[in-house]
Amino acid sequence: MTAPVTTRSSADLIRAEEPVLAHNYHPLPVVVARAEGTWVEDVEGRRYLDMLAGYSALNFGHRNPALIEAAHRQLDRLTLTSRAFHNDKLAEFAERLARLTGLDMVLPMNTGAEAVESGIKVARKWAYEVKGVPADQATIVVAAENFHGRTTTIVSFSTDETARQGFGPFTPGFRIVPYNDLAALEAAVDETTAAVLLEPIQGEAGVLIPDDGYLTGVRELTRRKGCLFIADEIQSGLGRTGRTLAVEHEAVVPDVLLLGKALGGGIVPVSAVVARRDVLGVLRPGEHGSTFGGNPLAAAVGTAVVELLETGEFQRRAAELGVVLRGGLAALLGKGVVGFRARGLWAGVDIDPTAGTGREIGERLLREGVLVKDTHGSTIRLAPPLTITPDELTGALGALEKVLA
Numbered sequence: 001m002t003a004p005v006t007t008r009s010s011a012d013l014i015r016a017e018e019p020v021l022a023h024n025y026h027p028l029p030v031v032v033a034r035a036e037g038t039w040v041e042d043v044e045g046r047r048y049l050d051m052l053a054g055y056s057a058l059n060f061g062h063r064n065p066a067l068i069e070a071a072h073r074q075l076d077r078l079t080l081t082s083r084a085f086h087n088d089k090l091a092e093f094a095e096r097l098a099r100l101t102g103l104d105m106v107l108p109m110n111t112g113a114e115a116v117e118s119g120i121k122v123a124r125k126w127a128y129e130v131k132g133v134p135a136d137q138a139t140i141v142v143a144a145e146n147f148h149g150r151t152t153t154i155v156s157f158s159t160d161e162t163a164r165q166g167f168g169p170f171t172p173g174f175r176i177v178p179y180n181d182l183a184a185l186e187a188a189v190d191e192t193t194a195a196v197l198l199e200p201i202q203g204e205a206g207v208l209i210p211d212d213g214y215l216t217g218v219r220e221l222t223r224r225k226g227c228l229f230i231a232d233e234i235q236s237g238l239g240r241t242g243r244t245l246a247v248e249h250e251a252v253v254p255d256v257l258l259l260g261k262a263l264g265g266g267i268v269p270v271s272a273v274v275a276r277r278d279v280l281g282v283l284r285p286g287e288h289g290s291t292f293g294g295n296p297l298a299a300a301v302g303t304a305v306v307e308l309l310e311t312g313e314f315q316r317r318a319a320e321l322g323v324v325l326r327g328g329l330a331a332l333l334g335k336g337v338v339g340f341r342a343r344g345l346w347a348g349v350d351i352d353p354t355a356g357t358g359r360e361i362g363e364r365l366l367r368e369g370v371l372v373k374d375t376h377g378s379t380i381r382l383a384p385p386l387t388i389t390p391d392e393l394t395g396a397l398g399a400l401e402k403v404l405a
Helices: 010-017 065-075 090-101 112-131 182-188 214-225 246-250 296-310 313-330 358-367 390-404
Strands: 032-036 039-042 047-050 105-109 139-143 174-177 193-198 228-232 256-259 271-275 337-342 347-351 373-375 379-382
Touching: 047 390, 065 296, 090 105, 090 256, 090 271, 090 296, 105 112, 105 296, 112 139, 112 193, 112 228, 112 256, 112 271, 174 182, 182 214, 193 214, 214 228, 214 246, 296 313, 313 337, 313 347, 313 390, 358 373, 358 379, 358 390
Parallel strands: 139 174, 139 193, 193 228, 228 256
Antiparallel strands: 032 039, 039 047, 105 271, 256 271, 337 347, 347 379, 373 379
């Protein structure tokens, strides 16, 4: 990471976006041109420690050598066939991902939102064909403050008005209950319920971690009521929390698992619905599809991701460095931090409003060479690549202490 890749400055490039790019995110004013490991570099050559990791899409770091090698090998052979034909990489990817998660079948897609949409379709199909719910009456119970994506159907059951306002009419068939409330969940589930769809840890809401026993209770309730438990592990899964899956902290196995982000290794979009055979088996040819889902390049990279996770190294690193992260945040309580929630290398940090908004803290950290992102006012999220070193992590915590002082 040395010579500049463009003669245009960050300010020039940001101004150039305004007339041609539609608004969606509100990015920090940094223009990244290169990256490697835990570090990124802007067009002027300034370096920043990445403490967001693409919302967990970069769990294994930027340009992880094993993943880049797998992508290069595949780029020289075959990139896309569409699912009109078989390809020689897909079976191994599906077999190894199913084995890693302890489930039976895989439906490969591209983005996280596609995985959620696919999971909803599968749950409804299962409800009609297996459970016997009358046609068009299936319901899915979700949690308030959820984040599962931004498609029209998904924002139909969001409680974030920014995501909803101006996008109706909304898709029916969803019931919203408070997160971490088993009694409310039980009251909402009835004979029409196809599934309960939850994030084991709510990421966008500020890394909200439920009480011990909540996920076990959800698993027991869904079995007793005869509906599916769908765990959205798109952000929480694949090593982030110190386990392969966040549900493993309670030894829970869902009926349906939604994966994405880190599954593509920060190289290509890869997502998947992974489920029991009797659930995904309800799909028949022509009822669902994706031109790019399961393409050879994605399958090769996804297989390489699974190989990294099979060693257990990244799960161990997240667990061990999570102790450092929690200790560092605990030391900042009363010094600009009013609360935090952390599991593995993932934390939601509540900033004292008198110290600044989450956005302002992110901008101050940017000037200190650390990248984070705010959520919900005065909360920031920390989710570095799992390859971060102890010194880098303590350096980021030191920068946070400095900007709060």
